[in-house]
Amino acid sequence: MPTVEVGDLKDDDFLLDVREDDEWQAGHAAGALHIPISEFVARYGExxxxxxxxxxxxxxCRSGGRSAQVTMYLVQQGIDAVNVAGGMQHWExxxxxxxxxxxxxxxVV
Structure with missing residues (x-):
């Protein structure tokens, strides 16, 4: 699984947040694109x-599990994607x- 540590991310790196709406509303990384994992396939075009x-x-995601699933899907599509280790918990x-x-x-909830 391709993975990146929070500390290795730059401020302008593209971030996809796949947490659900309630988690996003509580708090997220500024500038991140939000597509909940439950809507990911339908909203893939975004x-x-x-x-x-x-x-x-x-x-x-929150801790890295859901984002790992999405990362693997993207990698299978030939997209350069990595999972953020520890998720928003490590971010915070x-x-x-x-x-x-x-x-x-x-x-982070």
Whole structure:
């Protein structure tokens, strides 16, 4: 499984958050694209439109399980994708910003 550590991500790296809506609303990484895993197949086109054509897709969830499933699917499609180790729990623990849609401070549920 291709994996990246939170500390190795740059601020402008493309991030796909596959957590469910309630988790996203509580807090997420600013600039991330949100497509819940439960809607991923139906909304796959949104990813192909938003993702950089020649860049890597960094997939994140709460702890790394759901994002691993999506990462494997993307890799099977020939897409350069990696799972963010430890997910949003590690993101928050590393001191990376977690925000709400309104731009205020958020938290990981």
């Amino acid at each position: 990813l192909t439109e938003a993702a950089p054509q020649d860049g890597r897709i960094n997939v994140i 623990a590393a001191g990376r910003p977690v925000v709400t849609d309104a731009g205020g401070p958020g938290f």
